[in-house]
Amino acid sequence: MPLAPPTAPPPSARRDGVLAFAALGSGLVVLGAATGTTPAVLALSVLLGLAVLGAVVRSTVRRRTEPYGPADRVTVARSVLVALCAALLPAGLVPVLATPADGPAGAWCWAVVALALPAWVLDGIDGRVARRTGTATRAGARFDQEVDAALLLVLSLAVAARLGLPGSWWVLLIGALRYLFLLGLRVRPAWRRPLPFSSFRRVVAGIQGGVLLGALVPLIPLPLAVTATAAALALLLVSFGRDVLRLERSARGLS
Template sequence: MALNNTYGARLVQQETALGAGVQILLLALLGSATGMGPAGWLTGLVFAVASWAVLSRAVHRSRLSSFGPANRVTLGRATLVGGVTALVADSFRSSPPVTLFVALTAVALILDGVDGKVARRTGTSSALGARFDMEVDAFLILVLSVYVSAELGPWVLLIGGMRYTFVAAARVWPWLTAPLPPSTARKTVAALQGVFLLLAGAELLPHVANAGVVALALGLLVWSFGRDVLWLWRTSRSRAMTAGETSHVAKDVELIAG
């Protein structure tokens, strides 16, 4: 059994390394198609190496014996996100081909709805898979925010930075780390962020319309995060009050027993 587990772990690590190799191949294809400059190449390579290192460490710590079909879908999506990241980094030198940028981003967004379904249907859902999916989503939104902010202004970065601000705040206020109840509204708002940012970045609408679309995305995101933070705060207060009452009851029982 130990040998089988070790063999499975090696296969998982090989799959993560293969993902990094495919990422570099995609960069080569994009470079030849767009004449990508040093910034795009460097950013894409850093993304490939960093994502491989982080994923490999997470896989090792989770002791997976099989990477699973859902994680393979997410890994493919991460590869596309790496390509988008390289194009966005290169956009500060020259505008990337809009069709290529839209195509890569659109496929990455579409696949976001695939990996979860694959995990449920194959019974391969895992904490690692959920975290992997979430981190790829968040990074894509951040990259799209950077791209769109070049046209609409730095305020767009609030969209991409909100999730990371929430994570940083949770280090100061641990009650923010409590699990949230499932919410269709939360999932819908999160999915719309990528769609709205892609629409604004596709250059299909006038400047004012793009600003309105992105402002709507930001408003929905603020509402969603605000609702979740309020729920977490109220839940933490309720638990603190319950714990306090329990403590008082325990002390009273001790006094009576004494």
């Protein structure tokens, strides 16, 4: 028997939101002590972490039409890791932008990988939890996609820094394509139509996080990291192009 849609945020969502902010706060304290950055950079790190996690918690607390389930709890945990990754960005990007020839410190790259790797691995768990507990919802799927998109954006920024800015600006397309597509919806509302399941789309999406994580590992030679990242971007462009073409054909009534 389906559950009745809640009319107010469930206590579990509010509790998990509080715990998520507490975990982020603890992580920011450790980050500030470990990096020893300037107050300005640390303030920027705090703002980025709070912005990412705040958007995530807001989306769960404001949910009214579909229940908040155990899979969402896993996604909230992932979002804390993504927020900490975002908070690490200024510590690595500011020195790179100041002296691009030096590149980010290896310790910074390892720190981002250490936080992003479990966030990427957990992406395969929340959906499984939703299916096994019978709590899969469209809102939960969208929630998961937005956390995925935030992780890819953070990783693409980190990888672009390691490969060398401003020359490696193209890496940012991996993280930006999702948001560019959302902007395209404002111009072309017909793209809002649901797309059929595609194993190609799913595999390509999974590849992006793995390749970006690998490209960020200091042990991987830069030429190999550049080649793998470029190949991943090419696959992503093909996947997005296929979906946009399919949506356009559907909007025009073509088979």
